[in-house]
Amino acid sequence: MWDYTDKVMDLFYNPKNQGELEDSTEPGIKIAVGEVGSIACGDALRLHLKVEETTEKILEARYQTFGCTSAIASSEALVDLIQGSTLDEALKVTNKEIADYLGGLPQAKMHCSVMGQEALEAAIYNYRGIAPEVHEDDDEGALVCTCFGISDTKIKRVIRENNLTTAEEVTNYVKAGGGCGSCLATIDDIIESVRQESAAPSGNSLKKNTASQQAEKPLTPVQKIALIQKVLDEEVRPVLIADGGDVELYDVDGDSVKVLLQGACGSCSSSTATLKIAIESRLRDRVSKDLVVEAVEPSLL
Template sequence: MWEYTDKVMEFFYNPRNQGTITEKGEGQAITTGEVGSIACGDALRLHLKIDEATQVILDARFQTFGCASAIASSSALTELLVGKTLDEALSLTNKQIAEFLGGLPEEKMHCSVMGQEALEAAIFNYRGIPLDNHEDDEGALICRCFGVSDARIRRIVLENDLTTAEQVTNYVKAGGGCGSCLADIDDLIADIVTEKATAVAVATEVVKAKSAPKPLTNLQKINLIQQVLEEVRPALAQDGGDVELFDVEGDLVKVILKGACGSCASSTATLKMMIEARLRDRISPEITVISV
């Protein structure tokens, strides 16, 4: 026995918007989308009334043959559609239908998918787009028992983060007949996982590249070096010394130690601790400072 939420049972026992739409006013249109078949166990016919000027859905009704979750999903769909534009409606996912009902057993998720696909079929019909041009029908046929293409499986896997063939069966019934396509479904899922991992890796590298600091121009580097030299000058001056920038060759910084610093035995420590360490921190760890 399936574990249904109270809301699923409410929409099953007291379905909203059941029936057809037969009347329309001036500037209004009626369109229908139909998916599934009684032979396969579930079928849904969705009717929409559309304001042609604003493209807003004014009314939505359904006729469903199927189980409690199929009827509840269809009813929930109609509740979610009224007041939306066609473009807004097309962004509705099967996950949102299931969430509206407080969730569905995974084995019944195909009912929410059926609602999403009926909605697309209705809008495609209204816009005059042949259903055989739908992107889900452009791929190779994977499940012959239920007529499911690889493009449709790919879409459902991506939208619902599916990871197993069993889950795919729960969402679109593919593999639920003779089972000969289950290996193909597993291969398709593996390909999708690899593609997603590659996409994440590429995106990570792009973020790293964007966040990486831009290399300094020669002028910027020289200015920073001069700033560091100005910072150490007061300390050198206390001992009667001074420092002056002589030249910059890539990461090699040449300075002239003046006054007492020029003959001081600790001049190397001055270069390394007071100047080179600061330049490595601010410019590059490859910086080397020498006295000329």
């Protein structure tokens, strides 16, 4: 029997947030749903959020899960952590916080907390109508674990985010290697490649991280503006233009970046999400973690 904490057992035996939220007819209220996992793999979670559109506050959350004690307890913990918060605040919740809220989870059950975090992100991105980029196209990597359909990209992400060092830990977090076990040697190779990448990036890794490495060095105001413009032109604008929008750099004052949203982005109800997710998060990653992006109203120009 698993060594569960009293908190895990209490939430398992006394769940308060199971169920679903039906589409609301209330004005200014929207229901968002995020789903991860599959019944075929033994775990599935569907998360429902009731969101106040003007404030993006989560008024209520419910979940439906197919899984074990840890899956139910992790889902309950997730709802407790996010109810009453804004969507931006909820996005900061990590799988580690879910596990900590429960007083810890057995290592072999950590994938349940990861599933909760991913369902939350899926629900929020579905609400905002933005494709989730934070997971680096998990499904587009080479398939490593055929039993559970896990790609090398997802394995690398989880290794980096949780500082994993063994194939057993990877299995605990994403189940890869937990079926027939034929991919365990490949997972070991991936762990080693991530370790080498982190210790001494070279080749493609060096090229990939050039902008972020530049950001770690002190930048002059001119260098900062040039790097911001480069990231906008090469990484942000192509995505926005594909959706009928665009962005123009208006001003940079210290860590304050002012931009002008154009086209579909200027009139879109999700313009705040575009600013924070598509633009600010990218600039913070590539240039400086202290940057704050604001939109300039065309009427004020």
